[in-house]
Amino acid sequence: MTRHLKAIYEDGVFRPLEPVEIAEHQEVSLLVETTDEAQPEADTDMPIWEYAAQLMRDIPEDQLQALPTDGASQHDHYLYGAPKHP
Template sequence: MSYKINISLEKKESGYSASCPEITDKEFEGDSLDIIFAELKKAIQFELQTQEKKASKKVNQPIWEVAQSLIQDMTEDELNLLPTNGAEQHDHYIYGTPQEE
């Protein structure tokens, strides 16, 4: 996987300052760029580990919990638009074949 993130780097009188809003609200400060990059690397690694844990947790959920999480924010009108004959008409919904009567 590859990700693109924005890092804002600024030279100050006392050293350097950096921020990465996609990863953390924290601002990194240090005397050298090496210190800044080391801190950014730690923050990015922590974020990637957190995302991996979230992804693996979702995979281990039963299918009905996944389905329930997908529809939990839907209104009653939106739910009524969903097909109710998916088990009988699975070829239609999966492959686009004409519906059977």
């Protein structure tokens, strides 16, 4: 089961901000995303393509492969649901 929970990190422990229905001592897997520094700092000397690669580095490869390859030419279809044009 996958759930999105907000928590506070205090004294080496993640403390949920809402009640959770998990058994005591049950092992879980955490994906930690901080709210204060979720995006990398832009280096003013960094080319835009390197910055884009830095933003995408944590996206799993299978999700990248599932992205459409015609996004630029069919943007109205993907953004607004318009029929694809030839």
